[in-house]
Amino acid sequence: MHSSAREHLSDFQAFIESSPSSYHAAAEVARQLEAAGFTRLDERQPWQRAHGGQFIVRDGAVIAWLVPDTVNQLTGFRIVGSHTDSPGFKLKPHPTSSTHGWQQAGVEVFGGPLLNSWLDRDLGLAGRLTTFDGQTHLVRTGAWLRIPQLAPHLDRSVNDNLHLDKQQHLHPVWAVDSDTDLQTMLCEQAGIDPDELAFCEVLTYATERPGLLGAHEQFFAAGRMDNLSSVHASLVALKDAALGDDIAVLAAFDHEEVGSSTRSGACGPILEDVLTRVAAGHDITGDGFRAMLARSTCISSDAGHAVHPNYAHMHDPGNRPVVNRGPLLKINANQRYATDAVGAALWKRACEAAEVPTQDFVSNNAVPCGSTIGPLTATRLGITVVDVGIPLLSMHSARELCGVDDPWYLSRALEAYWAGA
Structure with missing residues (x-):
């Protein structure tokens, strides 16, 4: 190089x-x-x-x-x-949900991501929050979420015919046995009062750092x-x-x-x-x-x-x-x-x-x-x-x-x- x-x-x-x-x-x-x-x-x-x-x-x-x-x-x-x-996943309004003890985030597919590449990755949230006075506040979290894949023991056909339903299979998990609201946590991260939040435009991102790879360091991944x-x-x-x-x-x-x-x-x-x-x-x-x-x-x-x-x-x-x-x-x-x-x-x-x-x-x-x-x-x-x-x-x-x-x-x-x- x-x-x-x-x-x-x-x-x-x-x-x-x-x-x-x-x-x-x-x-x-x-x-x-x-x-x-x-x-x-x-x-x-x-x-x-x-x-x-x-x-x-x-x-x-x-x-x-x-x-x-x-x-x-x-x-x-x-x-x-x-x-x-x-491409990635964008938080829906009222994203917090609870299923079988897990807290999950409601997300909408943004653009055309290669869906399987987002499975089992450490994901953060980033974007902007808007308060009622019209001011915008950038927000960014660390690795808060993960979209877990089903183990092959529970689906023997997974390596032959992986199908991801965009509504059913792509809800990230972010907590267990918690009564905290995800948008409230984002407000705390951005330093604003949750009662002042009017709307959020926040997407997922993979938190793994970019880096060189290859036997001769000829490639860059990010x-x-x-x-x-x-x-x-x-x-x-x-x-x-x-x-x-x-x-x-x-x-x-x-x-x-x-x-x-x-x-x-x-x-x-x-x-x-x-x-x-x-x-x-x-x-x-x-x-x-x-x-x-x-x-x-x-x-x-x-x-x-x-x-x-x-x-x-x-x-x-x-x-x-x-x-x-x-x-x-x-x-x-x-x-x-x-x-x-x-x-x-x-x-x-x-x-x-x-x-x-x-x-x-x-x-x-x-x-x-x-x-x-x-x-x-x-x-x-x-x-x-x-x-x-x-x-x-x-x-x-x-x-x-x-x-x-x-x-x-x-x-x-x-x-x-x-x-x-």
């Missing part, structure tokens, strides 16, 4: 540990941006002309931008899009790399960026795993709101703003799939990317990814400028292709978008696997893109 890749990976590990929920991820991005000299703006107030670095936080999303010294009729936006949320790998890579790149002529924009959306149709998701207006207001601060409005969008581009960065050696037949036979050989250029004929020829050329210029390898990913025709914020952004703004991301094994697992070099490669390529490659 290159020394810079090791340093990047160590920083990435700390970022993951600070980001057990999308709200924590947004807070951590904000903290690092402020430490780097960026100014936080309030969406509810008018904005002055943008100089240097600025950002906003909307719920679990962050939009940040870095303005060059000169903004004129040739300036465009260079956007890197990602998302802060990851939860939520889909898609904190891209959020972190873009954050590092933005802080280190030597700008070209365009305005650099980091767009870390929330709710990608559940369709993006929220006020902080890629289907919502958050990015367009920011771009409109930043341009207006430089007296670029109306037709001038539309021309500015036509000069703009976006790299949609979301984790992709490495070839699985035990299931190689599920991958395209001619395109089988491997970890540590560079981030993926993601391609789909039906535009589940937004990549086209112009965007692909843009990405390859960035990789060449950064001296970073890249690999192509395309789905097997018999396997449905997932999607990203890329097509949503292209549709909403009408700009050129290319889809990329680091290759993973076990995507949507409670613990995913990547190569140790690929997060660093991705960050370097994004930095080159923002520099004008």
